[in-house]
Amino acid sequence: xxxxxxxxxxxxxxxxxxxxxxxxxxxxxxxxxxxxxxxxxxxxxxxxxxxxxxxxxxxxxxxxxxxxxxxxxxxxxxxxxxxxxxxxxxxxxxxxxxxxxxxxxxxxxxxxxxxxxxxxxxxxxxxxxxxxxxxxxxxxxxxxxxxxxxxxxxxxxxxxxxxxxxxxxxxxxxxxxxxxxxxxxxxxxxxxxxxxxxxxxxxxxxxxxxxxxxxxxxxxxxxxxxxxxxxxxxxxxxxxxxxxxxxxxxxxxxxxxxxxxxxxxxxxxxxxxxxxx
Amino acid sequence: xxxxxxxxxxxxxxxxxxxxxxxxxxxxxxxxxxxxxxxxxxxxxxxxxxxxxxxxxxxxxxxxxxxxxxxxxxxxxxxxxxxxxxxxxxxxxxxxxxxxxxxxxxxxxxxxxxxxxxxxxxxxxxxxxxxxxxxxxxxxxxxxxxxxxxxxxxxxxxxxxxxxxxxxxxxxxxxxxxxxxxxxxxxxxxxxxxxxxxxxxxxxxxxxxxxxxxxxxxxxxxxxxxxxxxxxxxxxxxxxxxxxxxxxxxxxxxxxxxxxxxxxxxxxxxxxxxxxxxxxxxxxxxxxxxxxxxxxxxxxxxxxxxx
Numbered sequence: 355x356x357x358x359x360x361x362x363x364x365x366x367x368x369x370x371x372x373x374x375x376x377x378x379x380x381x382x383x384x385x386x387x388x389x390x391x392x393x394x395x396x397x398x399x400x401x402x403x404x405x406x407x408x409x410x411x412x413x414x415x416x417x418x419x420x421x422x423x424x425x426x427x428x429x430x431x432x433x434x435x436x437x438x439x440x441x442x443x444x445x446x447x448x449x450x451x452x453x454x455x456x457x458x459x460x461x462x463x464x465x466x467x468x469x470x471x472x473x474x475x476x477x478x479x480x481x482x483x484x485x486x487x488x489x490x491x492x493x494x495x496x497x498x499x500x501x502x503x504x505x506x507x508x509x510x511x512x513x514x515x516x517x518x519x520x521x522x523x524x525x526x527x528x529x530x531x532x533x534x535x536x537x538x539x540x541x542x543x544x545x546x547x548x549x550x551x552x553x554x555x556x557x558x559x560x561x562x563x564x565x566x567x568x569x570x571x572x573x574x575x576x577x578x579x580x581x582x583x584x585x586x587x588x589x590x591x592x593x594x595x596x597x598x599x600x601x602x603x604x605x606x607x608x609x610x611x612x613x614x615x616x617x618x619x620x621x622x623x624x625x626x627x628x629x630x631x
Numbered sequence: 632x633x634x635x636x637x638x639x640x641x642x643x644x645x646x647x648x649x650x651x652x653x654x655x656x657x658x659x660x661x662x663x664x665x666x667x668x669x670x671x672x673x674x675x676x677x678x679x680x681x682x683x684x685x686x687x688x689x690x691x692x693x694x695x696x697x698x699x700x701x702x703x704x705x706x707x708x709x710x711x712x713x714x715x716x717x718x719x720x721x722x723x724x725x726x727x728x729x730x731x732x733x734x735x736x737x738x739x740x741x742x743x744x745x746x747x748x749x750x751x752x753x754x755x756x757x758x759x760x761x762x763x764x765x766x767x768x769x770x771x772x773x774x775x776x777x778x779x780x781x782x783x784x785x786x787x788x789x790x791x792x793x794x795x796x797x798x799x800x801x802x803x804x805x806x807x808x809x810x811x812x813x814x815x816x817x818x819x820x821x822x823x824x825x826x827x828x829x830x831x832x833x834x835x836x837x838x839x840x841x842x843x844x845x846x847x848x849x850x851x852x853x854x855x856x857x858x859x860x861x862x863x864x865x866x867x868x869x870x871x872x873x874x875x876x877x878x879x880x881x882x883x884x885x886x887x888x889x890x891x892x893x894x895x896x897x898x899x900x901x902x903x904x905x906x907x908x909x910x911x912x913x914x915x916x917x918x919x920x921x922x923x924x925x926x927x928x929x930x931x932x933x934x935x936x937x938x
Contacts, residue, residue, distance in 0.1 A: 378745045448651035456648030471663045478907040482669035489683045505662030566753035568869040584755045603759045614751040
């Protein structure tokens with residue numbers, strides 16, 4: 355590194371700054387907009403640093419009577435995302451173990467089709483689901499969001515858990531089997547504690563994917579009280595108050611960002627377990 | 632006669648294994664397979680949304696209507712252009728960023744965190760964010776271009792179909808870049824360095840090393856990623872909905888958005904289902920066929936698929 359030429363360094367730092375600006379500036383602009391008074395936002399001057407910091411955009415947007423229902427939306431999104439995370443893990447864990455360790459006919463076919471359906475256009479499945487939900491009066495409920503989310507995320511969660519189980523040493527399970535452990539006991543007492551990081555990663559992914567889902571709640575909910583945070587954000591764009599719109603965007607963003615930063619290690623682990631496939 | 636007790640005993644593990652997958656399969660059946668069949672059926676019918684039942688079967692009428700509609704043809708072409716634009720741009724940008732992050736410089740770790748950030752941004756937020764950047768009155772871009780004198784008056788970016796489509800594409804590319812960059816970076820770090828050294832000793836210049844060694848070595852990583860990106864770009868909905876709602880004049884209506892409009896704005900479910908099947912066929916051609924080919928190839932001619 356030390357004997358690299360001056361022009362090399364110049365090019366490297368030029369591109370580093372360019373990448374930094376393109377990737378970070380839009381986010382910074384959003385933050386800036388959310389904490390500045392409306393008249394500063396609308397002025398024609400370009401400002402890179404806040405002249406005065408105000409928090410009333412956040413206060414107004416979180417007001418329960420606000421048109422965009424961000425407060426209700428955040429609450430609903432938390433409930434829905436947590437339920438989706440739990441439900442998808444409950445369903446996926448036995449399936450992942452079975453697909454990873456046990457032998458049965460059709461296993462590879464199940465695996466391949468599970469991966470394939472994840473890429474299919476969601477809208478294809480939403481039309482009949484919508485008809486189904488409406489005809490049984492199930493639209494506008496928590497259930498009408500949790501069940502489709504779980505289904506859409508399930509293949510992904512199964513795949514995450516499977517890669518974690520694949521990596522466990524077989525010897526532990528074999529030893530337990532010799533000691534007379536049944537498959538169910540093996541699953542609950544040996545495998546479950548060993549793949550705790552896997553469960554956490556799967557939960558985080560399920561939570562994030564449910565939190566950001568937009569199309570499903572858009573179609574399956576009409577009642578403002580059932581709004582999710584992403585829908586609430588969209589409603590704030592109908593309004594012309596730019597500051598509040600930015601504040602709503604930040605509020606939608608924050609939980610996901612916090613999870614990503616705190617659990618970065620788990621998330622990269624999941625990504626790179628896919629990279630060696 | 633089969634002795635049922637011994638049959639179960641012999642296949643105990645297989646049955647248990649299947650039982651464990653069953654709940655997931657059940658959910659997947661009811662959310663993927665059953666709806667897919669249902670959509671397939673109503674794509675040949677007229678659906679009565681008030682009585683929630685099929686009014687009558689119309690054969691290929693929905694498909695005929697679609698294929699003779701210029702608007703539909705336009706949206707198919709637009710979707711493919713949009714998908715290709717996003718997957719190629721994202722791949723090129725990500726590859727360049729990963730090359731940069733593979734070098735040593737001060738602040739590299741920090742830059743890597745910054746590059747990953749947009750990935751955490753929900754696509755609705757990405758739409759709002761770029762909407763504000765390209766906003767006609769308060770947008771940063773207008774202000775900047777006006778200041779440096781490139782434009783004489785503020786431009787309404789989202790009012791022109793082609794420009795609007797590219798604004799949406801920018802928002803999608805910005806969001807997709809981190810994921811691909813991480814994969815490319817992992818790929819670059821696993822490359823054998825001695826190959827490059829050998830080539831360098833043999834007198835290959837930077838361009839030759841990149842063209843003859845680096846790119847061929849990276850292609851196996853890049854192609855699947857680009858396929859995935861193409862499919863995800865075709866599924867793009869949130870950004871279109873937030874930024875343009877398919878407008879102006881249908882200029883940003885991709886196939887996915889077209890289906891949404893047919894189904895939930897004009898409530899023509901039969902036609903929407905037919906269009907959904909067209910989208911499915913395109914997706915199938917792009918993703919499932921390569922996966923299956925690889926699977927079958929490995930199964931019958933390869934030897935390193937099963938451990």
